[in-house]
Amino acid sequence: MAQIDTPRVLTPRTRQARASTAVRQAQHRAWNRYDRPSRITGTVILSLFAAVVTVPVIGLTSFTFRSPNGGMTLDHWRALFAGQGSFIVKELRAGLLNSLMLVAVTLLIAFVVIIPAIVLIEVRFPRLHQVMHTLMLLPMAVPAIVLVVGLAPVFSVTTRIFGTNTWSLALAYGILAMPYIYTTLTAGLDGMHAQTLAQTAQSLGASWHRTLLTVLLPCLRRPLVTSTLITTAIVLGEFTISSLLNRVTLQTALIAVGKTDVFLSVIVTLLVLLATFAALYVCGGIGRATAERNRTNHKETP
Structure with a gap:
């Protein structure tokens, strides 16, 4: 004997929940293209940020190799590590x-x-x-x-x-x-x-x-x-x-x-800056590795 499908009666609360879900989905579709920048915009922003960070570091590094008489030299670095100028x-x-x-x-x-x-x-x-x-x-x-x-x-x-x-x-x-x-x-x-x-x-x-x-x-x-x-x-x-x-x-x-001696001052500043960047990178890597390990353990736990 064939079964007759009866239409499902929706309660007012169910209708309201479905209407709210439909509105949220429509809003998400409407604003989805504004959620993240395009690839070109992201590349430009990251390039500008990288330039702001790296250009001063490159300038400091270049200055430490500059000779007072013109040209490039390693004397300033030798003076720091050799202990000259006690x-x-x-x-x-x-x-x-x-x-x-x-x-x-x-x-x-x-x-x-x-x-x-x-x-x-x-x-x-x-x-x-x-x-x-x-x-x-x-x-x-x-x-x-x-x-x-x-x-x-x-x-x-x-x-x-x-x-x-x-x-x-x-x-x-x-x-x-x-x-x-x-x-x-x-x-x-x-x-x-x-x-x-x-x-x-x-x-x-x-x-x-x-x-x-x-x-x-x-x-x-x-x-x-x-x-x-x-x-x-x-x-x-x-x-x-x-x-x-x-x-x-x-x-x-x-x-x-x-x-x-302004050269030694700039060299020490550069070393401290690079050490800070290295510490940030290491701590960030440790944090990501720990989070990934915790997620893996959570998935493996029955």
């Missing part, structure tokens, strides 16, 4: 070592104080989000010279207790890096539903420290790497605070050396 090399070495020490201390402050405080407030006290947002972004609106004037009483106390050590600049550098660390971490926390993860871990008996170390921070690997690189770049490139407080860092050493 005062200049000693000044650059002291500035570089001080800056690397400041990077380590600033990162220690960031990972011990700033990052746990940001995660704690965003996860446990979401009502303080707006206040935290304002306080964390405030250093971006304060000029460096005003920050030095405000921190002068603090540095006078630390000088009496610890002496005029360069590491105390890390207190100011931590304040300078706070806005960038905050924006990077909050983007990662919002994307992974940190409050839900923290509540689930604590409902299973995990303490706050264990939740932070074993649940939240592993999910923030990429924001943490980005914050580390940004903080390192800020410390290595900062000049105003260290100059006003009479501290020897890489930037103040480059200015002092540039008055005596």
Whole structure:
């Protein structure tokens, strides 16, 4: 006996859902050609960006091989690696070592104080989000010279207790890096539903420290790497605070050396720039490899 197909009755909610889907599909088709630029436009934009990045580097590299009498020479590179001009090399070495020490201390402050405080407030006290947002972004609106004037009483106390050590600049550098660390971490926390993860871990008996170390921070690997690189770049490139407080860092050493031998100053600047690019490339490759490995493991898991 043949079955008679009866028309399916659609409820008003089903009709509304289908109508909304049709509208979204029509809008997607209408704007699809505007979602990404054409190949020519993309090539032009990438070429301009590559030119903006590479032309200064090529200019710096060419300048380091230039001879004062005209032509090209390797004497400036030999002078740097052979240790000629002991005062200049000693000044650059002291500035570089001080800056690397400041990077380590600033990162220690960031990972011990700033990052746990940001995660704690965003996860446990979401009502303080707006206040935290304002306080964390405030250093971006304060000029460096005003920050030095405000921190002068603090540095006078630390000088009496610890002496005029360069590491105390890390207190100011931590304040300078706070806005960038905050924006990077909050983007990662919002994307992974940190409050839900923290509540689930604590409902299973995990303490706050264990939740932070074993649940939240592993999910923030990429924001943490980005914050580390940004903080390192800020410390290595900062000049105003260290100059006003009479501290020897890489930037103040480059200015002092540039008055005596501008070629060595440019060579060190070029080396630091290339090292920064290499660190960014390596960290980006590690992040992509980790993400790909996690996706592969997730697919293989039954």
